Amino acid sequence: MAIVFCNIGWMRNYDGIQGDSIQRGGSYNKDSVGHEVCNFTVCRGKVYGYVQPTGRISVERLGASKGADKADGVTVIWTAGPNAGGTAIVGWYTNATVFRDLQEIPSPCKKHRSNNITEYRIVAPIENAHLIPEQERDFLIPRRVKGGIGQSNVWYAEKPESAGLVDDVIKYIQSGARTSKLPDVDTEATANEGNPRLVAHLRRERNPSLVEKKKKSVLAAEGKLCCEACGFDFEATYGQHGHGFCEVHHLKPISQMDKDRVTTLADLAVVCSNCHRIIHRIDLMPTIDQFKKFIANKTDA
Template sequence: MILLGWNPDRGDDPFGGYRRAVDEVTGAGLFRCRWILPPRQATAGTEVWLFSQGGRDRGVLGHGRVVLSPEPQPADRDGSPGIVEFDALRPRGDSIPQDLLTLRVPGIAWGVNRSSRRIPAPAGPALRTLWAETSSLDEADPLYPPPGTLPPGALAQARVNRYERDPSARRVCLAHHGTSCAVCGFSFEEAFGPPGRDFIHVHHVVPAAGLGPGYELDPIADLVPLCPNCHSMAHRRLPDPYSPAELRTLRSAAGFLPGTTLSPEQLTAQADAVRILRAH
């Protein structure tokens, strides 16, 4: 595990625009760039953490891994270019601050600027725990743990539809369509109360043939809210998923009709009515 130091105040920007890199991770889930790495430590697969060494924003900003290790160089060189793949990048100003890191993750000289350094083994779990505590659950699906919150061996990389995980498009879709499933009508908020508020999957309805180079996402026309069950069933057909209308037809053919969930009081009243009718 390696800590990569970056000073944004010096004008040295390996990201080609940090804001753009943050947007790329948000939309596509990954961002790759060249980085000067220590050859003996930065082997392919090595976990890395990004530490901002700027004057106004010192703290851990990102997480990733080495995907291309650098070539060995003479001993008098600090490192050589390799490729790092970031799977989490926070906006500047949203880092884990240095004072909190010093308190919670001892064993690292957080006040010293270095281009890279090995994170001591005992500090790794503490850093991961702090990162998890300050991370947000995936609003599209909390079953996806935020990158960096679990050890690399506990994670498998999954491919997802980037249009279904675009946070801006998701917000526009739900603002228009609401947060109930467009197929079965299920509402997590009605079923679970406040913890279920605003939770629902978002499904991309445009067939694969329509995703050409000129395609631009329309969050209202191209995205619909689906519960995880209906969303999974939509993707049971390849290459083009079932549409919400097709799923509603399948449900009707299977004997499911739209309705509402009765409260315990309503069920009791219904049972009393049946008992009274039978008595007469």
């Protein structure tokens, strides 16, 4: 399968700038413009995608013959990151045609015309285009690591060290990007900025296997589950209804979540619901010790 990653500005709908905004799209987007604003606009049964490459797109690296002007049957992975940080998959085209050079949209739709979009680099049938809702964009793409996307807006992911990531991406899109829905209580923390790092962080905390293992480990060692931040014990307060109940917080800061790392029980902390919510409301997520000091200072005040 020929696959290419295209990094663009972050938007909610990619269906025109009206009622939307664009973040971190590079210097050519400094005035909130950019041809990717219509990357998922439906136009006569097709979508016309744009990415800003350095020079021309090397279609030979996507299976085209030498000297060809396009490559057919390509899977295009669209990635982006909001101002909040992180780079995530925002959508994809399958069985797309990727052109070496800019092409003129043969018959621009009204939405294209109102956004001054006349050119494209990639085209696909609308049934082969998938845009991930903003709050579900939690598949993070590493950048400044070996095998990651790097600084280029067009990445061919050809090196051996990228093979594992590519395999995971293919499985992800074949599943239709199906993920478990975050509880409503987490919506406030993710909706406003569409922070993919935070969404991924919250999903990791809800890994049922890890949560259960952490609870059993703490119960075996201490005989009870108390919040590591404030000391609250659900069973002591609620009796049998609180037995074995707690929440589990991932200690790794979201700023470090681009790197691929297996979560261990030492990465998790037992916390009560209140402390957990407040920890995630703080922009720079504190450690448990830092949060305990915060509680102590407020209590002493």
